[in-house]
Amino acid sequence: MTLITQGAEAHLYKTTFLSPSIPAALKIRPSKPYRHPILDRRLTRQRVLQEARCLARLVREGVNVPGVLGVDWDLNSVHSLKGVEKGEKGVGAGAWILMEWIPGCVVRVVISRWEKYLSSRSHSQGNGSVQAEKEEEEAKILALLRRVGAAVGILHKAGVVHGDLTTSNLILRGTGADADAEEEWKDGQEPNLEGDVVLIDFGLASQSIQDEDRAVDLYVLERAFGSTHPRTEPLFGEVLEGYRASYRGSGSVLKRLEDVRMRGRKRSMLG
Amino acid sequence: MSPPLLDTIHLSHLPPSMPVHVALYRDVQNAPYLRQQLMSANADFEYAFIDASTVLSRTHLLSAVFRAVNDYMNGRLKSRNVHSEIVFSLSPATNIAESFRKFGITDATKDLLVVKVSVTPEITHESVAAHLGQHVEGTPVPFDDETLSTISDIAKIKKAYKLGALNTAPPNQANGTHDAGMRRLELSVLGAIALRGAT
Amino acid sequence: MIAIGLESSANKIGVGIILHPDDGSTPQVLANVRHTYVTPPGEGFLPKDTARHHRAWAVKLVKKALREARITPKDVDCICFTKGPGMGAPLQSAAITARMLSLLWGKQLVGVNHCVGHIEMGRLITGSTNPVVLYVSGGNTQVIAYSSQRYRIFGETLDIAVGNCLDRFARTLCISNDPAPGYNIEQLAKKGKKLVDLPYTVKGMDISMSGILAAIDGLAVQYGLDGEWNDAEEEAASDDSESAKPTRADLCFSLQETVYSMLVEITERAMAHVGSKEVLIVGGVGCNERLQEMMGIMARDRGGTVHATDERYCIDNGIMIAQAGLLAYKSGSTTPLKDSTCTQRFRTDEVFVKWRD
Numbered sequence: 001m002t003l004i005t006q007g008a009e010a011h012l013y014k015t016t017f018l019s020p021s022i023p024a025a026l027k028i029r030p031s032k033p034y035r036h037p038i039l040d041r042r043l044t045r046q047r048v049l050q051e052a053r054c055l056a057r058l059v060r061e062g063v064n065v066p067g068v069l070g071v072d073w074d075l076n077s078v079h080s081l082k083g084v085e086k087g088e089k090g091v092g093a094g095a096w097i098l099m100e101w102i103p104g105c106v107v108r109v110v111i112s113r114w115e116k117y118l119s120s121r122s123h124s125q126g127n128g129s130v131q132a133e134k135e136e137e138e139a140k141i142l143a144l145l146r147r148v149g150a151a152v153g154i155l156h157k158a159g160v161v162h163g164d165l166t167t168s169n170l171i172l173r174g175t176g177a178d179a180d181a182e183e184e185w186k187d188g189q190e191p192n193l194e195g196d197v198v199l200i201d202f203g204l205a206s207q208s209i210q211d212e213d214r215a216v217d218l219y220v221l222e223r224a225f226g227s228t229h230p231r232t233e234p235l236f237g238e239v240l241e242g243y244r245a246s247y248r249g250s251g252s253v254l255k256r257l258e259d260v261r262m263r264g265r266k267r268s269m270l271g
Numbered sequence: 272m273s274p275p276l277l278d279t280i281h282l283s284h285l286p287p288s289m290p291v292h293v294a295l296y297r298d299v300q301n302a303p304y305l306r307q308q309l310m311s312a313n314a315d316f317e318y319a320f321i322d323a324s325t326v327l328s329r330t331h332l333l334s335a336v337f338r339a340v341n342d343y344m345n346g347r348l349k350s351r352n353v354h355s356e357i358v359f360s361l362s363p364a365t366n367i368a369e370s371f372r373k374f375g376i377t378d379a380t381k382d383l384l385v386v387k388v389s390v391t392p393e394i395t396h397e398s399v400a401a402h403l404g405q406h407v408e409g410t411p412v413p414f415d416d417e418t419l420s421t422i423s424d425i426a427k428i429k430k431a432y433k434l435g436a437l438n439t440a441p442p443n444q445a446n447g448t449h450d451a452g453m454r455r456l457e458l459s460v461l462g463a464i465a466l467r468g469a470t
Numbered sequence: 471m472i473a474i475g476l477e478s479s480a481n482k483i484g485v486g487i488i489l490h491p492d493d494g495s496t497p498q499v500l501a502n503v504r505h506t507y508v509t510p511p512g513e514g515f516l517p518k519d520t521a522r523h524h525r526a527w528a529v530k531l532v533k534k535a536l537r538e539a540r541i542t543p544k545d546v547d548c549i550c551f552t553k554g555p556g557m558g559a560p561l562q563s564a565a566i567t568a569r570m571l572s573l574l575w576g577k578q579l580v581g582v583n584h585c586v587g588h589i590e591m592g593r594l595i596t597g598s599t600n601p602v603v604l605y606v607s608g609g610n611t612q613v614i615a616y617s618s619q620r621y622r623i624f625g626e627t628l629d630i631a632v633g634n635c636l637d638r639f640a641r642t643l644c645i646s647n648d649p650a651p652g653y654n655i656e657q658l659a660k661k662g663k664k665l666v667d668l669p670y671t672v673k674g675m676d677i678s679m680s681g682i683l684a685a686i687d688g689l690a691v692q693y694g695l696d697g698e699w700n701d702a703e704e705e706a707a708s709d710d711s712e713s714a715k716p717t718r719a720d721l722c723f724s725l726q727e728t729v730y731s732m733l734v735e736i737t738e739r740a741m742a743h744v745g746s747k748e749v750l751i752v753g754g755v756g757c758n759e760r761l762q763e764m765m766g767i768m769a770r771d772r773g774g775t776v777h778a779t780d781e782r783y784c785i786d787n788g789i790m791i792a793q794a795g796l797l798a799y800k801s802g803s804t805t806p807l808k809d810s811t812c813t814q815r816f817r818t819d820e821v822f823v824k825w826r827d
Contacts, residue, residue, distance in 0.1 A: 008735075008742035016283045018333045034767040035731040038665045043731075049469050056462030059455065060437060067458030070337060071465045072345075079344035081284040098465075100458065163674065204674055 001026070001081075009047075009203060011094075014101065015081070017069045023101035024069055027051075027203075030094035031075050045073045047203070048095045054160055054205045055099065061158040064151060064173070064198040070098035102198045104174035105191075107148060108167035108228055113191035114141055115231045120188035140193045142238045144172070149242025151197040152218065157247035161213045163204030165221035167228055171198045215256035218243065222261075276411045277400040282337055285344075291336050292387045292399045295323060295418060296409030302380040305407065309376070312351075315402070319357035323382035324424040325374045325431060326361075327457055328416050334461050335360040336386060343390075349468075353388050363432050363463035373431050382422045383409060429456070432463050471547045472500070473799065474535065474571075475792025476528075478564035479556025479584050480608055481507040481515040483524040485535040486789025487546075490796055497594060497796075500539035502782060502789040503531050512644045512697075514637065517559035524563035532567065535788070543575040548804065550795025553581035554816030556609060561812040564791075569810050580795035581805040584786075585610060585818040588752035589621060590797060591790035596777035602746045604737045604765070605818075607753035607786070608633035611733070613675060613740045614818055616826065621818045624740040625675025632729055633755045635679040639725060642687050642696050643718055650785070655722045656758050662723020664716050670728055675736045675743075679729070686725050695721065730761045734768050747774030757784040797825040 001015040010029045017024035029044050048071060058065045073095050081096060118137075148170060155162060162169070173196040185191065208214070218240070226233045240257075244250045278293045285291075299305075308316035319336075326332050339356040342348055350359045350367050362370030376383060385407065387399045412418050429435050437456055471492070477484045484504035490497045507523040509515050536542065551568035554561060572579045589603050603614040603621070611627035630638075633652060640651030645658065668685050671678040690696045695718050716724070737749055749769050751762060762778045769776040783790065801824040 008739040018282050018330060018337060019280075020283065022283075022330070032731075032735075032768070033771065034734050034764040036665050036727045039670070039727060039731055042667075043670060049466075052462075052466055053469065056459070056466055059462055060434065060459045062455065068462040068465050069334065070341070071469070072341065073469060074345070074347070077345045079341060 007203075015098075017098055023103075025066065025099045025101050026081060026096055027099065028081075028094040028096045041075045044075050044095045048073045048097060051202045051205065052097050054202045054207070055097075058155070058158055058160060063154050063158050063160075064196050065155075065202070066100040066102050066198070066200060068097060068099060070096075072096050102171045102173055102200065104171045104195060104198070106168050107144075107170040107172055107197065110144070110172050110191055110193065111141075111167060111229050111232050113185060113189075114193065115229065117188055117190055118231075137190075141232070142235065144193045144197075145232075145235055145238035146242030146245075147197045149239040149244070150246040151199055152221065152239075153243040153246025153250055155199055156209075156214045156217070156253070157249075159207055159209050160202075160205055161208045161217045162199060162202065163206060163217070164201065165217055166224035167221075169199065169201045171200055172196075173198050211253050211256040212260075214253045215260045218253070218257050219260045222257075276413050277396060277403065278414045279396045280333070282333060282340070285337070285340055288389070288392075289340065290389050290396075291333070291340075292389070292394075292396060293332070293414045294385045294399075294403055294407075295412050295414040296383045296385070296407055297381065297412050297422070299381055299383045299407065299409035301406075301408040302376055302383065303378040305383075306376050306378060306380075316406075317352060317354050317387075319354045319384075319386040320376035320380075321358060321361065321374055321384040321386065322376055322380045323384045323419065323422045325428055326384060326419060327423050327425075327428055327453075327460060328419055329414065331457060331460055332361075332384060332386070335464055336388070338464055338467075340388060343388075353390060354386065357386050357388075360464060360467070363467055365468050383407070384414070425456075428460070432460050434459055471796060471800065472539075472541060472545050473548050473550050473580070473792040473796035474532070474546050475550040475582070475587075475788040475790065475795055476532075476564035476568050477552045477584070477587070477786055477788045477791045478524045478528075478560050478562075479552050479554070480560060480786055481509075481520050481523075482786045483507075483527050483531060483560075483563060484786060484788035484791075485531040486787055486792045487535050487539040487541065488789055488792040488796060490800070497793065499789055500541065501535040502787055503534050503538065504785075504787055505531060506649070508648045511646050512641050513647070514641060517557050520557065521559035521563055524560055528563055528567040531788075532571070543571075543577075546575065546577055548578050548580050548795060548799045549575070550580045550582050550791045550799075551810070552584045552587065552791055552812065553805075554813040555584060556812075556814065558812075558814050561814070565810060565812040569807065572807065572810075578799070578804045579807065579810045580799050580803065581810060581812075582791045582795045582798070583816055583818060583821045584791075585612065585614075586621060586821050586823070587790035587794040589614065589750070589818075590794040591783050591787075592750045592752040592777065592779055594793055595779045595783050596750060598748050598750050598775075598777040600746065601748035601750035601777060602737060602741050602744065603750045603752060604733060604756070605753045606632050606733060606751065606755035606761075608637055608755075610753065611677065611679075612818060613736050615740060615744045615746065616823070617744075619823050619826065621821065621823060623817070623819050624743065625677070625736045628673070628676050628678045629680040630683065632679060632733065633753070635683045635729065636725070636755070638683060639686055639690075639722075642690050643721070644697055644699060650754070652755060652758065655726070656760065658719050659722040659726045659760065660719075662717065662719035662721070664720040664724070665727060666716050666720060666724040668724055668728045670732060672732050672735055675739050677732045677736055682725070682728060686721055689716065690718075690721060726758070726760055730758070730764050733761065734764050737765065738768050738772070741772065741774070747772060749774065749776045751776065751778040752784065754785045757781050801825040 001013045004012045010027050013026040015026045052068050052071045056068045059067045280291045339360040343353040348356050350356045358375045359367050359370045361374040471490045475486045486502040487500040505527045507520050549568050549571050551564045605612045609631050611631045612623050613625040614621045637651045645654045669681040765776045
């Protein structure tokens with residue numbers, strides 16, 4: 001079991017489900033000793049279930065999210081998945097969700113690779129015959145951005161808002177043998193931009209069909225995009241185009257997005 | 272009687288001392304007898320007897336086993352023992368009797384899945400194989416997805432999991448292939464098993 | 471250099487004098503005096519009455535501060551005052567006093583953001599260099615971190631401030647406002663045992679308090695715990711721990727446990743977000759020992775530390791205004807007389823923090 005990320009709320013591990021040949025993601029929410037034990041159990045249970053229910057529902061609706069393989073919402077469980085591997089009884093190690101492993105690369109990395117690839121190319125070339133090739137390459141990134149927008153649109157159509165959309169919470173699902181090729185990328189190599197966009201990390205997700213909530217979801221993504229990928233930010237319009245085309249009702253959300261932008265959501269969170 | 276093809280499996284995250292033994296039979300002749308042993312709580316027949324037509328795949332069955340054993344280890348069983356809990360764990364609903372009606376062995380069962388967990392050291396591959404070989408009258412077949420795919424009754428499974436509306440077989444459609452549809456059905460079923468009883 | 475600071479944004483008026491030695495050694499607090507407008511149990515402070523109190527005390531406190539500091543107006547380099555945020559009428563007391571002193575003494579003015587005052591004083595007293603700041607008081611609830619010349623707000627309350635929530639519940643229970651309603655809730659909460667279920671509203675790094683206040687007020691009314699005290703009844707109830715009926719102490723305990731968990735949670739989220747291991751708690755609610763304890767457990771779990779100050783600096787005071795004002799003054803910022811107004815709304819992230827890297 002390898003630790004992938006350690007956030008404020010949860011630890012994410014790569015592990016297996018049932019058999020060593022089925023990779024899985026394990027999200028453990030450890031007990032928070034600062035809060036009253038009754039409150040701790042209540043909140044942990046609520047959140048684990050909220051996230052698992054959201055994912056299970058989205059899978060049924062055909063939205064590209066990791067499926068739920070197992071859940072333990074009881075902080076008092078004495079049998080911890082982590083403990084077994086270490087050969088010990090991990091008492092109170094936390095409640096958990098075991099999820100389908102999505103092979104591939106987070107969109108944040110894909111885009112930054114693309115940005116690097118682009119700048120390495122612009123250094124080495126500069127004649128007119130490259131123009132057509134350049135447009136072809138740009139068409140690929142535009143298509144990816146539209147798929148990102150469509151993925152968010154389909155999520156919203158299913159009645160869920162993500163609550164924390166960033167390019168780190170989107171995975172470009174890899175296919176074939178090199179599906180998990182995160183490390184095997186050489187500077188300046190053309191990155192793969194093909195594949196399904198899968199939404200992950202529903203820890204802050206909730207059910208909503210309100211234009212306001214949907215628009216805030218888009219706004220958070222837009223802000224994250226701007227701060228993480230300043231060079232690609234001018235293309236963010238493609239994400240919104242993909243969103244617009246993905247479901248009826250997207251129009252009024254995009255209109256609302258303009259209000260949310262004007263309001264600036266009061267604060268500068270991503271600065 | 273032919274020797275059973277008993278599969279002994281070590282599930283990830285469960286203690287290595289607790290392997291799970293699974294056998295799959297076709298053309299079972301004595302389902303009423305086996306069911307009777309369960310009804311009379313004959314301790315020698317503490318198995319999960321499952322109607323194999325309600326099971327989609329290896330992963331489907333084993334995830335129910337995983338849930339049941341995890342609940343067993345945490346002292347959270349809702350039914351008599353870990354084996355009845357496996358049948359119960361296949362169900363998306365909290366009604367135990369109903370779960371047995373839907374997923375358990377019936378007198379009409381022809382294709383049968385049998386599961387036994389080594390909850391004590393005396394339960395071994397050999398002991399389970401011998402006992403089943405003696406008492407199950409049927410044709411042992413491999414417990415694999417290929418075999419199960421010829422047995423599982425998709426319509427029945429969708430109904431049991433209230434997934435009737437789920438689009439599973441749209442070949443040549445934008446949304447993907449038959450495989451993708453089945454994968455989605457399986458993931459939906461796994462989610463339902465994992466979340467049973469969540470309030 | 472020496473700065474005098476005047477603060478009157480809520481129900482306290484404070485005057486502080488700080489010295490920044492020319493050799494660059496640690497600043498010294500020369501004086502820090504304060505007077506609080508205390509209202510009877512069950513009553514909050516109204517802007518008009520509070521402002522009257524402040525006007526009556528302003529000159530007395532300035533004189534007292536100069537005496538304690540053993541300086542004369544000649545020694546003062548600049549006069550700092552709270553520009554906002556806060557309650558309109560009380561805010562004006564410090565602003566008017568500062569303008570008067572500026573004209574009288576011929577010294578320059580520096581308008582200070584109240585929240586930035588808390589942060590700078592907290593940094594000075596605790597020596598924490600770049601913490602995530604939880605600013606919790608009667609009027610504000612914010613999680614703040616510094617980034618390129620601004621104190622940026624990562625999370626905040628979407629409705630009422632945490633101190634306001636506590637104060638208003640103290641009024642429901644008719645708890646004394648002396649020395650402070652929050653202090654008395656804290657003492658009562660120590661006797662509480664039973665945790666009652668309250669809403670818990672965290673949205674990302676933001677929180678909401680109004681639902682919690684409505685719920686706990688409702689419980690107080692339901693169990694007949696609002697209004698006048700009956701000590702004998704309270705004693706009897708606390709002896710009977712099996713009873714399903716919560717006591718006043720249980721309600722205070724539950725309110726604190728719930729609300730402080732929310733605060734610690736959003737602080738932790740901000741720490742993870744910016745990759746910081748230090749927390750600084752400032753503002754009046756920051757004196758609360760249970761909040762400090764919970765924050766400490768969280769910070770230790772993350773391999774970090776928590777910094778907090780005692781009531782001299784946590785609760786609104788003049789010295790923090792002097793400290794933040796003098797930092798601004800030394801970096802070249804002053805406030806011309808014609809701009810020396812005050813404002814009820816003044817966000818922490820509007821201030822250009824010239825004095826930090």
